[in-house]
Structure formats: structure tokens, C-alpha cells
Amino acid sequence: MFNRREFLTATVALSALAGSGLAGNWSRAAAQQRLTEDDLLGFENFGNVTLMHITDIHAQTKPLYFREPSINIGVGEVQGLPPHVTGKDFLKLYGIEAGTPEAYAMTYVDFAALAESYGRMGGLDRIATIIKRVRAERGDNMLLLDGGDTWQGSYTAEKTKAADMVELMNALQPDAMTGHWEFTLGTERVQEIIDGLPFPFLGSNIFDAEWDEPAFEAYRMFEKGGVQIAVIGQAFPYTPIANPRWMFPEWSFGIREEEIAANVDAARAEGAQLVVLLSHNGFDVDRKLASRVEGIDVILTGHTHDALPEPVIVGKTLVVASGCAGKFLSRLDLDVAGGEVRDYRYRLIPVFSDVITPNADMAALVDKVRAPYEEELARELGTTDSLLYRRGNFNGTFDDLFCQALISERDAEISLSPGFRWGNSLLPGQSITVEDLHSACAMSYPSAYRQPMSGQMLKDILEDVADNLFNPDPYYQQGGDMVRVGGMGYTIDVTAPMGSRISDMTHLASGDPIEPEREYAVAGWASVNEGTEGPPIWEVVESYLSRNPDVAISENETVIVRP
Amino acid sequence: MKMNRRQMMAATAGAAAFVATGFRISPARATPEATQEAIDAFTGGAKPETGRITLDAPEIAENGNTVPISVSVESDMTEESYVEEVSLFAEGNPEAHVATFKFSPMSGSADATTRIRLASSQNVIAVAKMNDGSVFMDTKEVKVTIGGCGG
Numbered sequence: 001m002f003n004r005r006e007f008l009t010a011t012v013a014l015s016a017l018a019g020s021g022l023a024g025n026w027s028r029a030a031a032q033q034r035l036t037e038d039d040l041l042g043f044e045n046f047g048n049v050t051l052m053h054i055t056d057i058h059a060q061t062k063p064l065y066f067r068e069p070s071i072n073i074g075v076g077e078v079q080g081l082p083p084h085v086t087g088k089d090f091l092k093l094y095g096i097e098a099g100t101p102e103a104y105a106m107t108y109v110d111f112a113a114l115a116e117s118y119g120r121m122g123g124l125d126r127i128a129t130i131i132k133r134v135r136a137e138r139g140d141n142m143l144l145l146d147g148g149d150t151w152q153g154s155y156t157a158e159k160t161k162a163a164d165m166v167e168l169m170n171a172l173q174p175d176a177m178t179g180h181w182e183f184t185l186g187t188e189r190v191q192e193i194i195d196g197l198p199f200p201f202l203g204s205n206i207f208d209a210e211w212d213e214p215a216f217e218a219y220r221m222f223e224k225g226g227v228q229i230a231v232i233g234q235a236f237p238y239t240p241i242a243n244p245r246w247m248f249p250e251w252s253f254g255i256r257e258e259e260i261a262a263n264v265d266a267a268r269a270e271g272a273q274l275v276v277l278l279s280h281n282g283f284d285v286d287r288k289l290a291s292r293v294e295g296i297d298v299i300l301t302g303h304t305h306d307a308l309p310e311p312v313i314v315g316k317t318l319v320v321a322s323g324c325a326g327k328f329l330s331r332l333d334l335d336v337a338g339g340e341v342r343d344y345r346y347r348l349i350p351v352f353s354d355v356i357t358p359n360a361d362m363a364a365l366v367d368k369v370r371a372p373y374e375e376e377l378a379r380e381l382g383t384t385d386s387l388l389y390r391r392g393n394f395n396g397t398f399d400d401l402f403c404q405a406l407i408s409e410r411d412a413e414i415s416l417s418p419g420f421r422w423g424n425s426l427l428p429g430q431s432i433t434v435e436d437l438h439s440a441c442a443m444s445y446p447s448a449y450r451q452p453m454s455g456q457m458l459k460d461i462l463e464d465v466a467d468n469l470f471n472p473d474p475y476y477q478q479g480g481d482m483v484r485v486g487g488m489g490y491t492i493d494v495t496a497p498m499g500s501r502i503s504d505m506t507h508l509a510s511g512d513p514i515e516p517e518r519e520y521a522v523a524g525w526a527s528v529n530e531g532t533e534g535p536p537i538w539e540v541v542e543s544y545l546s547r548n549p550d551v552a553i554s555e556n557e558t559v560i561v562r563p
Numbered sequence: 564m565k566m567n568r569r570q571m572m573a574a575t576a577g578a579a580a581f582v583a584t585g586f587r588i589s590p591a592r593a594t595p596e597a598t599q600e601a602i603d604a605f606t607g608g609a610k611p612e613t614g615r616i617t618l619d620a621p622e623i624a625e626n627g628n629t630v631p632i633s634v635s636v637e638s639d640m641t642e643e644s645y646v647e648e649v650s651l652f653a654e655g656n657p658e659a660h661v662a663t664f665k666f667s668p669m670s671g672s673a674d675a676t677t678r679i680r681l682a683s684s685q686n687v688i689a690v691a692k693m694n695d696g697s698v699f700m701d702t703k704e705v706k707v708t709i710g711g712c713g714g
Contacts, residue, residue, distance in 0.1 A: 212676075237622075238623055240625040240626075241623055241624075241625055241708060245625060245626065252625060252631075253625070254621045254622070254625075255622060258619070460709070461709060464708050464709040465709075467706075467708075468708060475622045476622050476623060478623070478708075
């Protein structure tokens with residue numbers, strides 16, 4: 001058995017730059033039912049600069065439930081390392097007691113029961129309270145940085161083409177952002193929004209697709225607390241592959257490690273004493289990047305939706321992961337001197353909506369942007385007896401509902417649903433509203449297609465997506481989860497090479513093996529191909545719910561994971 | 564091993580075609596042996612060394628039909644010491660030899676950028692031949708994926 005400190009030392013090579021660990025001791029307070037805002041936010045100012053990081057909000061403006069994954073497998077060098085540690089192992093690794101608020105916030109263990117006790121998390125009005133408080137404590141020595149995936153993921157963001165989120169985020173006054181799903185609004189709308197932003201949208205790795213020249217501002221210099229800070233933006237490298245390239249054909253992405261290195265050098269030459277990478281690479285990509293590109297002090301990472309209570313330290317770089325859906329906000333206080341970070345204090349702040357007082361101005365603004373849609377948002381489509389969730393490497397119960405709806409409504413044998421990492425959770429007994437449904441599917445390419453596919457093509461798709469997730473080299477990973485399947489079971493060996501991970505594909509209705517040459521009627525949604533035809537996925541699920549309003553879905557046992 | 568243009572077009576349309584017909588059409592691939600033969604033909608049999616040449620390509624292609632590839636070779640580019648030729652090879656394409664760039668001391672530097680089509684995930688190889696007969700090589704794996712499920 002190892003303790004947490006030994007584990008981290010052994011695995012991520014803690015440098016001399018040892019940090020604070022879990023700064024708050026609020027679980028005891030919570031156990032005594034007196035968890036207060038001060039327990040969550042009380043933080044002794046440290047050093048000369050504070051970074052606040054929020055990422056992957058996915059347009060969630062109100063408090064919600066979000067179950068963390070039970071399965072999050074790491075392969076190759078990162079096997080068993082955070083964030084590839086879940087449930088009880090996570091609790092043990094970080095010394096968190098089961099049943100505490102931290103356990104509820106950061107793991108899936110007893111999720112539904114703890115959700116009843118600790119309530120919903122997030123809400124932009126609560127986040128505003130936190131930011132306002134830190135601004136009051138730190139004065140001008142603070143940067144608020146948004147890691148992207150901010151403008152997509154809700155009914156209202158879809159209806160307003162992100163105008164709601166832009167207005168709300170502007171009120172929080174971030175200092176910079178980068179992006180991913182933002183681009184699925186299309187080049188024109190993205191450009192229109194960016195032109196009006198009172199802060200820079202950074203992307204060191206976004207290039208003009210035709211001329212291969214930088215298309216976005218790569219970094220911005222700030223002076224805070226007497227420290228020259230360079231914030232370099234890194235958008236999601238595989239946006240044109242994971243999302244429809246035809247919506248933003250003018251832009252090319254990629255990891256472009258050498259570009260980051262060049263920008264680090266340029267920023268240092270310009271006098272930067274602190275270099276921050278505001279990244280949407282995903283955790284494993286950023287961990288590898290930190291080991292290869294020198295001179296980055298802090299990576300604020302996003303995309304893979306991991307929430308870690310401590311930074312992972314790679315060489316001299318702190319890698320901070322701040323969760324998603326507005327559930328967490330990170331505060332990192334840094335003591336910067338002589339062009340390097342001497343020490344730090346960190347806290348992953350869980351946004352307990354029942355503990356943190358909403359900021360009245362922000363609450364009013366949230367209500368204002370939602371007002372035209374409030375009635376529709378609250379419209380009930382059904383009730384769930386089961387916990388509905390998406391997050392995890394393989395089929396979640398919310399996806400299984402989607403897969404059932406696709407098979408039933410589109411008269412298909414097999415259904416496919418993409419392995420997105422956004423999508424809220426619903427507790428047993430909760431009604432399913434339009435808002436809830438859209439939290440799991442709001443997007444700009446929602447068509448639910450139906451087409452014949454051969455068994456071989458289904459295999460190719462599963463192998464392709466599995467390699468995007470389980471390639472041992474993080475630079476070849478895209479960061480989503482495995483495509484969800486309905487009507488078909490399979491076995492996956494995550495450690496096998498590309499092309500041989502998937503076996504035992506079974507047509508569930510007949511119990512027969514999937515035949516490579518046979519054609520199957522397949523329904524799915526969110527195709528990246530231009531001209532995909534079909535009704536939007538939310539209409540498909542709503543139609544299904546109108547005839548099957550009582551939802552009961554047990555854990556999926558048709559996907560078998562080895563080893 | 565040669566493939567005519569019509570066959571190439573058939574391979575391009577493969578994905579759509581086999582969805583419609585149920586038949587899978589795989590493009591003919593150069594074998595590793597054929598690739599090695601093509602490299603040997605270029606180098607005249609000299610054993611390539613590592614270093615001096617850098618091949619730059621995306622880890623995952625955004626569009627397999629037009630993948631940006633850059634190559635640069637460290638050289639003084641003087642009459643005494645310069646890069647004569649750089650060839651690109653794609654191990655999994657119907658024809659492994661993709662392109663050859665010729666240089667002279669007048670070139671100033673040995674850099675080239677182009678876009679190539681990749682039939683599938685494969686290794687792309689760049690080989691530089693110097694005026695003294697020495698040969699340098701760099702390899703990069705480029706994935707060509709179906710895409711669409713990240714996020």
C-alpha cells in the first residue's frame with residue numbers, strides 16, 4: 001500500500017516545487033452540517049499572482065448534477081495515474097473519506113445518495129460570487145482564464161447561437177479564453193463573436209488552412225502583482241477531426257508543439273516571468289507536452305473534463321485540471337520571483353450551490369437571458385427511475401436512453417451515439433425536462449441519420465474510435481470517450497494494438513455474431529459529414545419519451561472491457 | 564504495383580461504395596519491402612543516418628486527401644557541403660515514392676513544404692541525400708481517422 005505522497009512522488013516525479021495538497025479541511029465541517037462559504041472559499045493569500053481557471057462549462061448556467069466517471073482507463077505510461085483513477089481508488093489516492101462533500105464532488109461513489117444530501121453544483125451566479133470574492137482579496141493581482149467549450153451545450157446556447165453565454169461570461173470579465181466546440185458555430189459566427197469580445201480569444205495552434213499561417217493571437221502579456229505573465233492559448237488540436245471541418249474550413253489546428261515552444265521563447269524574450277498555457281489539449285496530451293516543451297510554468301488544462309484536487313507536477317510545470325459544467329473553479333496562488341515559480345497554493349473549489357450565495361446581479365442576468373425560453377426549458381418529457389449519466393469511457397445510462405430511442409424511432413437494428421464527455425446527470429425520481437435533454441445533445445449538427453452499414457464498417461468505426469481513446473501515445477488521442485452502441489454488444493481489449501481491440505461483436509436482438517459482409521440498419525447522430533439527413537436527435541428522444549415516459553435503465557452489461 | 568487513375572478514383576470512393584454495395588474495396592498498398600526498395604533506389608544503397616533532417620507532419624490528418632508535410636535539412640548549402648535531393652515516401656500509399664525535391668548551393672536552404680494524399684494511417688518517411696553521398700532519414704506516423712466522436 002502506498003500513501004498519497006509516496007504515490008505522487010513515485011509516479012509524477014514531484015520536483016522541489018512541492019505544494020499544498022487539499023487546502024481546505026471542510027469535510028469535517030460538512031459532517032457537522034455547518035459547511036459554510038468560508039470553508040469553501042477561505043484562502044490565505046499567497047505569493048504575488050492568483051490564477052483562476054474555469055473550463056468546459058458547456059453553457060451550463062444553473063446548478064446541476066454531474067456524476068464523475070466510474071471508468072476512465074489510462075493506457076501506456078499513464079496507466080493508473082491521475083486522472084485515470086476513479087471511485088474508491090481516487091478517494092484513497094487523495095486521502096478523501098467516503099461520504100464527504102469532496103467524495104461527492106470528485107467521484108461517482110454513492111452518487112445518487114450523496115446528491116440528495118449535498119445538492120446541485122455549479123451555477124454562474126455562484127461562480128460570480130467566488131470570482132468577486134477573490135478579486136476583492138487579490139485586487140488586480142489576478143487573472144481569470146476560460147479554457148473553452150463555453151458557448152455550446154444547452155438549449156439556450158443553441159437557440160441564441162451562444163449570445164447568452166457571451167453576455168454572461170463577459171459579465172464575469174475573463175482575461176482570455178481559448179476554444180473547441182465554439183468553432184461548431186461556424187467561422188462567420190465565431191468571428192463575429194470574437195470581434196466583439198472585450199478580452200482576447202487565444203489560439204497558438206490555429207492556422208489559416210490555406211496559407212498555413214497563424215490565424216489567431218497566440219499569446220497575450222499581462223502585468224499582475226508586478227509580474228509579467230504570458231498566457232498562451234491552445235485550442236483543441238483535433239477540432240476539425242472530432243467535429244465537422246466543413247463548418248470552419250478556413251482553420252487548421254493540430255498540436256503544433258514547436259509552435260508552442262516558439263511562443264514560449266518569444267514570450268520569455270518579451271520579458272515574461274510566468275508562462276501559462278491555457279489549454280484545451282486534454283490531460284494526457286498536456287502531461288506529455290509539459291515533459292517536452294520547456295519553460296511553461298503552469299498548464300491550465302481542459303477538454304477531458306477531469307477534476308483533480310492537486311496539480312500534477314511534470315518537471316517544473318504544474319498541470320491543473322478544473323473539471324467541467326461549472327462544477328469547479330480552480331484557484332492557484334503563485335509566488336513568482338526571478339522568472340520562476342518558487343512556491344504555490346492550490347484549491348479546486350467545488351461550487352456547492354446550496355453553500356455559496358448567488359451573486360444577485362449575475363442571478364438576474366442569467367434569468368434575463370433564459371426568460372424567453374423558460375417555459376420550454378421546464379417542459380417535462382418524462383420521469384426517470386434510474387440515475388441517468390453519460391460520463392465514463394463506455395456506455396452511460398443517458399446514452400443508453402438515446403440508443404434505445406434511435407433504434408425505436410428510426411426503426412434500426414443498431415444505434416451509435418458519440419462519446420461526448422458533456423451531458424448532465426439526472427437522479428432517480430427526477431423528471432426529464434427539455435433543458436435536461438438538451439444538456440446531453442444541444443449542438444449545431446444534431447441530425448439523426450439512418451443508413452445501412454456492413455458489419456465490417458461497424459468494426460472499423462469501433463476500432464477507429466478506440467484508437468482515438470486508447471492509443472498509447474497521447475498525441476494520437478482525441479479525448480472523447482468510446483462511441484456508445486445500442487442493439488450490439490462487444491468486447492474490447494484496451495491494450496491491444498489498433499485494429500485488434502474489438503472482438504465478439506454481437507447483434508443483441510438475435511444473439512448472432514455480427515457478420516462482416518451483412519448490412520445492418522444503423523441509426524446515429526452528430527455525424528461530421530456535410531449533408532447528413534434526419535430529424536434532430538432531441539426530436540427523436542422526445543418522441544420516444546412521449547410514448548415511453550417512465551424511464552428505467554440498468555447499467556449496461558453488453559460492453560465487456562479487458563484486461 | 565502501379566495503379567491507374569481509374570483505380571485510384573475507385574479507391575477514393577471506397578467508403579461510399581462499400582456502404583452502398585456491401586463490398587469492401589481496399590486500395591492496393593505498397594508493402595514495407597516495396598517502400599524499402601524505393602528508398603534504396605533513391606539512396607543508391609547507402610544506409611541512412613538519423614539527424615539533420617526534420618520531417619514535420621500532423622499526428623492526425625485533418626483531411627487525408629491533403630496532408631501538409633514539411634521537411635528541412637540542416638546544411639551550410641555551400642559548394643563544399645550541400646543537400647542534393649530530398650525524397651518523401653508514404654509506406655501505405657499505392658505508390659510509396661511521393662515526391663523528390665532537388666537542391667543546389669544556390670538554394671540557400673534545404674526546406675520544402677507540400678501537401679500529399681495519404682490512403683490510410685501510415686508512416687511518412689523523408690530521406691535527404693547530401694553531396695558527399697551521406698544520407699539522412701526521418702519518419703513520422705500520420706493517422707488518418709474516420710473521426711467524429713471526440714468531445
